[in-house]
Amino acid sequence: MTTRRRPIVPITELEHSAFCKTEDELPAKPLAEELAVNVRWQQIPTEYLHFTADELDGRIHEARRKLGASVTVLGHHYQREEVIKYADFQGDSFLLSQQAASRPEADYIIFCGVHFMAETACVLADEHQRVILPNITAGCSMADMAPMDDVDDAWDDLMEVLGPNEIVPVTYMNSIAGIKALCGRNGGAVCTSSNAEAVLKWAFEQGNRVLFLPDQHLGRNTALKMGVPLDEMVVWNPFRNMGGNTPEQLRRAKMVLWQGHCSVHTRFTVKQIEMARQRFPEVNVLVHPECVMETVQAADLVGSTEFIRNQINNAPSGSVWAVGTEISLVNRLAINNPDKTVFCLDPVTCPCSTMYRIHPAYVLWVMESLLEGHVMNEITVPDDIRRDALVALNRMLALR
Numbered sequence: 001m002t003t004r005r006r007p008i009v010p011i012t013e014l015e016h017s018a019f020c021k022t023e024d025e026l027p028a029k030p031l032a033e034e035l036a037v038n039v040r041w042q043q044i045p046t047e048y049l050h051f052t053a054d055e056l057d058g059r060i061h062e063a064r065r066k067l068g069a070s071v072t073v074l075g076h077h078y079q080r081e082e083v084i085k086y087a088d089f090q091g092d093s094f095l096l097s098q099q100a101a102s103r104p105e106a107d108y109i110i111f112c113g114v115h116f117m118a119e120t121a122c123v124l125a126d127e128h129q130r131v132i133l134p135n136i137t138a139g140c141s142m143a144d145m146a147p148m149d150d151v152d153d154a155w156d157d158l159m160e161v162l163g164p165n166e167i168v169p170v171t172y173m174n175s176i177a178g179i180k181a182l183c184g185r186n187g188g189a190v191c192t193s194s195n196a197e198a199v200l201k202w203a204f205e206q207g208n209r210v211l212f213l214p215d216q217h218l219g220r221n222t223a224l225k226m227g228v229p230l231d232e233m234v235v236w237n238p239f240r241n242m243g244g245n246t247p248e249q250l251r252r253a254k255m256v257l258w259q260g261h262c263s264v265h266t267r268f269t270v271k272q273i274e275m276a277r278q279r280f281p282e283v284n285v286l287v288h289p290e291c292v293m294e295t296v297q298a299a300d301l302v303g304s305t306e307f308i309r310n311q312i313n314n315a316p317s318g319s320v321w322a323v324g325t326e327i328s329l330v331n332r333l334a335i336n337n338p339d340k341t342v343f344c345l346d347p348v349t350c351p352c353s354t355m356y357r358i359h360p361a362y363v364l365w366v367m368e369s370l371l372e373g374h375v376m377n378e379i380t381v382p383d384d385i386r387r388d389a390l391v392a393l394n395r396m397l398a399l400r
């Protein structure tokens with residue numbers, strides 16, 4: 001049996017509130033002003049701190065032009081406007097990684113997203129392609145909640161109690177490459193929020209139960225939809241022995257849910273949905289499956305980022321949408337659908353604090369460094385991890 005380390009709260013969680021803003025405050029300021037919120041940022045040369053939005057825009061365009069086809073820029077839907085406008089491709093994490101793999105002529109992939117996404121791009125990209133994350137502190141609070149040591153300990157404990165081939169590990173895309181590799185090595189797979197149900201169905205055909213990492217809410221919401229009752233699900237708390245469960249509870253469980261969550265999506269509440277319905281009786285409430293179970297059950301529609309985009313982009317003119325997902329995406333949907341009413345469920349606008357760390361000054365810095373022959377913030381994945389993670393990703397792809 002393994003010993004547990006003392007609980008720590010991932011710092012990104014504590015820092016998150018520093019990024020909650022009014023809508024007027026969302027547009028990017030010079031980096032020096034944004035650094036004043038007293039959270040971790042990567043230090044870069046001082047000259048980049050004081051460029052205005054126009055100066056950054058002009059210089060990024062010039063650098064991008066000079067770099068030409070040697071570079072591809074990928075932008076996640078949750079990126080701020082001032083960054084996503086430079087992206088050659090926009091998408092969710094998996095779509096972007098596939099885009100990276102489909103552009104072998106680009107030697108450098110500048111991934112405007114968070115760390116686990118850049119790692120996935122690295123696993124899927126050609127060997128010669130080098131993946132760059134503009135701000136190295138752009139992690140993901142959910143992925144941070146499942147560090148490798150804790151997951152290895154949990155897997156050892158589960159093997160000890162249940163024995164081999166009794167539990168199938170499934171990890172959400174939003175996890176470090178080491179966890180994807182653990183799934184690949186142990187008969188498991190990766191899933192996204194759009195195919196979680198298909199992957200879980202497959203996993204239940206492989207074994208009696210599933211260890212679902214790292215988002216308990218996506219795991220619970222998906223399993224409930226598939227008919228797994230709540231009393232056949234347990235939560236694995238990495239700070240307690242056996243995750244806080246007895247061996248008997250683990251043997252009875254169909255789903256072992258890692259105790260992780262997304263700091264952005266768990267902000268959406270049933271109360272906010274009630275308020276939206278009072279304000280607009282005809283409203284359609286559309287939330288992401290990383291929201292808590294009660295919120296998901298009170299919503300009209302639940303789905304991935306791509307599902308949310310498609311629903312709103314294809315909705316009839318005049319329809320009203322209250323959306324429970326990241327504010328940069330909701331604002332973009334509202335701008336692109338001026339004939340519809342689209343607003344965020346949460347009246348306090350909290351962008352994903354880690355995505356938000358990709359300020360345009362960082363994008364400029366990595367591009368100008370490339371022009372000078374320096375590859376900054378390269379993300380790499382060791383060969384053995386890459387090989388095993390690819391097994392888990394390919395199992396998912398085979399299910400499509």
Ligand code: SF4
Nearest residue numbers: 140141142262264352
């Ligand atoms: S929205 Fe949530 S899960 Fe997605 S990158 Fe941000 S913290 Fe991570």
